[in-house]
Amino acid sequence: MKFLRLLLVLVTFPIFAQQGGMWIPSMLKGMNESEMQSLGMKMTAEDIYDVNKSSLKDAIVHFDGGCTAEVISPKGLLLTNHHCGYGEIQSHSTVEHDYLQDGFWAKDMASELPNPGMVVTFIVSIHDVTNTVLEGVASLNTEADKQKRIQENINRVQTTFPKETWQENKIKTFYEGNQYILFVTETYKDIRLVGAPPSSIGKFGSDTDNWVWPRHTGDFSMFRIYAGKDNKPAEYSKDNVPYTPKHFLPVSLDGISEGDFTMVFGFPGRTQEYLPSFAVEQIVNTLNPAKIEIRDNALKVQDGFMRKDQAIKIQYASKYASVANYWKKWIGESQGLKKSNAIQLKKDFEAEFQKRIAQKGKSAEYGNILADFEKNYKAINEYTLARDYFIEVVLRNTELLSVGFKLYQLEQVYKTKGEQAFDDRKTNTINSLQGFYKDFNVNVDEKVFEKLITLYGQKSPLIPEEFKTMNYEKTTADIYKSSKLTSYEGVKSLFKGDAAANFKALNKDKGYVLVKKLAENYFNNIAPTYDRINLEIGALQRNYMKAQLDLFPDGRFFPDANSTLRITYGQVKGYSPNDAVYYQPVTHLEGVMEKYIPGDYEFDVPSKLLDLIKNKDYGQYAENGKMPVCFIATNHTTGGNSGSPAIDAHGNLIGLNFDRVWEGTMSDIHYDPEICRNIMVDIRYVLFVIDKYADASHLIDEMKLVHPKK
Incomplete structure (x- = not known):
C-alpha cells in the first residue's frame, strides 16, 4: 500500500x-x-x-x-x-x-x-504482511469493525503462511497499527x-x-x-x-x-514514545503515584517478614524482586519526566504539529486529533485509575485475591461454556496452584491484604458501595480466619463433587465472596467504559502516528517496542x-x-x-x-x-x-x-x-x- x-x-x-x-x-x-x-x-x-x-x-x-x-x-x-x-x-x-x-x-x-x-524462542525469519492484514479494513465504518477484520486477517495469514511443522507464525503490529510484521519462530x-x-x-x-x-x-x-x-x-x-x-x-x-x-x-517489552502530552500528564500526576503507593505498602510488609525469617525470605525473594522492580522504575520514570520537562516538550511538539497541519492543508485528515485526545483522556481518567487499582490490588499484589480471581474465572467458564469446559479448566487450575502455595505465607499475605484493601477502599474511584463504609481490619481478620483460599488443601476441599457443589461451597467462602464483588464491579462498572474509550484512543493514536510520519518527513521514527x-x-x-x-x-x-x-x-x-x-x-x-x-x-x-x-x-x-x-x-x-x-x-x-x-x-x-x- x-x-x-x-x-x-x-x-x-x-x-x-x-x-x-x-x-x-x-x-x-x-x-x-x-x-x-x-x-x-x-x-x-x-x-x-x-x-x-x-x-x-x-x-x-x-x-x-x-x-x-x-x-x-x-x-x-x-x-x-x-x-x-x-x-x-x-x-x-x-x-x-x-x-x-x-x-x-x-x-x-x-x-x-x-x-x-x-x-526459549528463536526468530527464523521476518516478513512484512501489512497489505494482507489491512485488506478490506479501510472501507469499514467503526473502529470495532476494523479491529475485528484485522484480527480475522491476522488469523488467516498466521494459519496459511508457509512454515515447517515444528515452527509457529506470529504477527505483531508496528507504528500503532500502520504496519504488520510476521515472525516465523522455533520454540525449544x-x-x-x-x-x-x-x-x-x-x-x-x-x-x-x-x-x-x-x-x-x-x-x-x-x-x-x-x-x-x-x-x-x-x-x-x-x-x-x-x-x-x-x-x-x-x-x-x-x-x-x-x-x-x-x-x-x-x-524489548513495551515503550510509548509517541504519546500525546495528555497521556504523559495522566501517567505522571495520577497513575504512577497510585501504583507506587500500592506497591510501597506491599513491599514494606513483605520486607519486614523476610528480614526476620529465612524460609519466608526464600518464599518471597522472587516475588519481592518482581514487585520492587517496577515500583522503583515508576518512581524514577516520574522524576525523569519532570526533570526533562517531557510534558512541555510534548506540548511544544503538538504546537508545531498543529502548525504543520495548517501549512500542508491537512485539517480534514488530522485537525481534530489533539482535541479528541484531550477529550478522551479526561473521560477515561477515573476509569483508568480504577482499573489500575483493581490490577495492582486484586491481580498482582494480594495473593489471596489473585487466587480468588482465578476461581472467579472458573465460574465464568462454567456459566458461559458449560460443565465439560469447566471440568477441564478446573483440573489445570487446581494443579497449577500447588506450586503457588509452596511460596505462600498466610501471615505475610494477611498483612498485605489489610494494607491494600484499605487503600483500595479509601482511594480508588468506582468502588462497590459497601467498601465505602467497610471496616477493613475486621474484614481482613474474618477472611483470613475462615476462608479456604488461605491454603492449597482448603482450595482443593472447595472443589469436591460436581460443579454445582463446587460453586455452592465457593459462594459461601468469605474470601471468594469479596473477590467476586470486586470482579463484578470491575467488569460491570469499569471495564466497559474503559474499553470503549481506550478503543477510541487507540484509533486516535494510530492516526496520530500516521500524521507524524506524514508531517515530519525529516523525523526519526522507530517503532515502539512490543x-x-x-x-x-x-x-x-x-x-x-x-x-x-x-x-x-x-x-x-x-x-x-x-x-x-x-x-x-x-x-x-x-x-x-x-x-x-x-x-x-x-x-x-x-x-x-x-x-x-x-x-x-x-x-x-x-x-x-x-x-x-x-x-x-x-x-x-x-x-x-x-x-x-x-x-x-x-x-x-x-x-x-x-x-x-x-x-x-x-x-x-x-x-x-x-x-x-x-x-x-x-x-x-x-x-x-x-x-x-x-
Missing part, C-alpha cells in the same frame, strides 16, 4: 545520530547500517540478520517469554541475567540447599537441572539450569542499587538448550541432547573503552545526572568493597570473593590490574532487554544488559540521549566469576574466546 512505502522510506532516512531507537533487524539497510558504521561498527546488515545463512540473530532467543538470552557455545549454552533465571533458581532451592544464597554450578551436563514449562522446551552465582554477586546491591549507577552487580545466570536427536524442539527427555546452534557469539577478552561501538540485541526482536546501538559513554556531577562509564571490584556491609542481605560479599579481591587473583580477565564489573552506554533499552547481549563492532560478546540508570527510566516514554544509559555486566567479570570463583572452567572451555582489538 502507498502509505507503507512512505513509512519505510521515512524511517530509513538519515537525519539525527545517536537519538535512541529500537530497530527491526531485517530492515537495517540504509540509514541504520550507515549510522552504525559511522559509530564504529565493522559488520554489515547481513551479518546481523540473514535468512539464507547464519547471522547474529540466530544466537538470540526470547527467554521464557519475558527476557532475552544468547547462545555462547556450540553446545547450546545460554547466558541471561540472574534476575531472569531467579524464579527457576528459587524453585530448585530449599533451606538445606539454598541456591539463591550459595549459588549453583553443574559440574557436568548430567548435573544440569530441568525446568518444566520453561521455553527443554531448558536446564547450568549455573548461577550467589545472590550476593548476582543480586549485589539488591533493591537499593536497582536502577542506579554506579553499579557492581554480576547479574548473570546460565542455562542450556536441549533438543531431540534431530536438533529440533522436543519436550523434556533424558534422551535429549545439547542443541547445536546455527550461530553462537564469540566472547571478547579485550574489554571496552569510552567511545566504543555497542549494540544490544533482544526483545516484545519483538530489535537492535539498538550506541557507544560506551558516561553522563552527568546533576550539576557538577559526572559518572564514569565503567565500575570495578574496588567499588564492591566500598559498598561492602558484612551480613547485610543487599551488600554482603562472599568470603571467597573477598579473598580473590584481596589477592587480586583476577587471572586473564583484569585490565591494568583492576577487575571491571559493569559499564554503561547510550543503547535505548527497556524491560525485556534484560539478558540481552552487548555486542562489539565485530559481533563479539562484551557484556550482558540488565538495567538502566534511574535518571533515564523515563526512556520508555521520552528518550533523552543526555542522561539515558543502559547498564551492562562486563563479560570479563562473568568469566572471572565462572572461572575463579565457581571453579567451573569447563564452561569457559566451551566458549570461543577472542581478542578482536589485538
Whole structure:
C-alpha cells in the first residue's frame, strides 16, 4: 500500500545520530547500517540478520517469554541475567540447599537441572504482511469493525503462511497499527539450569542499587538448550541432547573503552514514545503515584517478614524482586519526566504539529486529533485509575485475591461454556496452584491484604458501595480466619463433587465472596467504559502516528517496542545526572568493597570473593590490574532487554544488559540521549566469576574466546 512505502522510506532516512531507537533487524539497510558504521561498527546488515545463512540473530532467543538470552557455545549454552533465571533458581532451592544464597554450578551436563514449562524462542525469519492484514479494513465504518477484520486477517495469514511443522507464525503490529510484521519462530522446551552465582554477586546491591549507577552487580545466570536427536524442539527427555546452534557469539577478552561501538540485541517489552502530552500528564500526576503507593505498602510488609525469617525470605525473594522492580522504575520514570520537562516538550511538539497541519492543508485528515485526545483522556481518567487499582490490588499484589480471581474465572467458564469446559479448566487450575502455595505465607499475605484493601477502599474511584463504609481490619481478620483460599488443601476441599457443589461451597467462602464483588464491579462498572474509550484512543493514536510520519518527513521514527526482536546501538559513554556531577562509564571490584556491609542481605560479599579481591587473583580477565564489573552506554533499552547481549563492532560478546540508570527510566516514554544509559555486566567479570570463583572452567572451555582489538 502507498502509505507503507512512505513509512519505510521515512524511517530509513538519515537525519539525527545517536537519538535512541529500537530497530527491526531485517530492515537495517540504509540509514541504520550507515549510522552504525559511522559509530564504529565493522559488520554489515547481513551479518546481523540473514535468512539464507547464519547471522547474529540466530544466537538470540526470547527467554521464557519475558527476557532475552544468547547462545555462547556450540553446545547450546545460554547466558541471561540472574534476575531472569531467579524464579527457576528459587524453585530448585530449599533451606538445606539454598541456591539463591550459595549459588549453583553443574559440574557436568548430567548435573544440569530441568525446568518444566520453561521455553526459549528463536526468530527464523521476518516478513512484512501489512497489505494482507489491512485488506478490506479501510472501507469499514467503526473502529470495532476494523479491529475485528484485522484480527480475522491476522488469523488467516498466521494459519496459511508457509512454515515447517515444528515452527509457529506470529504477527505483531508496528507504528500503532500502520504496519504488520510476521515472525516465523522455533520454540525449544527443554531448558536446564547450568549455573548461577550467589545472590550476593548476582543480586549485589539488591533493591537499593536497582536502577542506579554506579553499579557492581554480576547479574548473570546460565542455562542450556536441549533438543531431540534431530536438533529440533522436543519436550523434556533424558534422551535429549545439547542443541547445536546455527550461530553462537564469540566472547571478547579485550574489554571496552569510552567511545566504543555497542549494540544490544533482544526483545524489548513495551515503550510509548509517541504519546500525546495528555497521556504523559495522566501517567505522571495520577497513575504512577497510585501504583507506587500500592506497591510501597506491599513491599514494606513483605520486607519486614523476610528480614526476620529465612524460609519466608526464600518464599518471597522472587516475588519481592518482581514487585520492587517496577515500583522503583515508576518512581524514577516520574522524576525523569519532570526533570526533562517531557510534558512541555510534548506540548511544544503538538504546537508545531498543529502548525504543520495548517501549512500542508491537512485539517480534514488530522485537525481534530489533539482535541479528541484531550477529550478522551479526561473521560477515561477515573476509569483508568480504577482499573489500575483493581490490577495492582486484586491481580498482582494480594495473593489471596489473585487466587480468588482465578476461581472467579472458573465460574465464568462454567456459566458461559458449560460443565465439560469447566471440568477441564478446573483440573489445570487446581494443579497449577500447588506450586503457588509452596511460596505462600498466610501471615505475610494477611498483612498485605489489610494494607491494600484499605487503600483500595479509601482511594480508588468506582468502588462497590459497601467498601465505602467497610471496616477493613475486621474484614481482613474474618477472611483470613475462615476462608479456604488461605491454603492449597482448603482450595482443593472447595472443589469436591460436581460443579454445582463446587460453586455452592465457593459462594459461601468469605474470601471468594469479596473477590467476586470486586470482579463484578470491575467488569460491570469499569471495564466497559474503559474499553470503549481506550478503543477510541487507540484509533486516535494510530492516526496520530500516521500524521507524524506524514508531517515530519525529516523525523526519526522507530517503532515502539512490543516484545519483538530489535537492535539498538550506541557507544560506551558516561553522563552527568546533576550539576557538577559526572559518572564514569565503567565500575570495578574496588567499588564492591566500598559498598561492602558484612551480613547485610543487599551488600554482603562472599568470603571467597573477598579473598580473590584481596589477592587480586583476577587471572586473564583484569585490565591494568583492576577487575571491571559493569559499564554503561547510550543503547535505548527497556524491560525485556534484560539478558540481552552487548555486542562489539565485530559481533563479539562484551557484556550482558540488565538495567538502566534511574535518571533515564523515563526512556520508555521520552528518550533523552543526555542522561539515558543502559547498564551492562562486563563479560570479563562473568568469566572471572565462572572461572575463579565457581571453579567451573569447563564452561569457559566451551566458549570461543577472542581478542578482536589485538
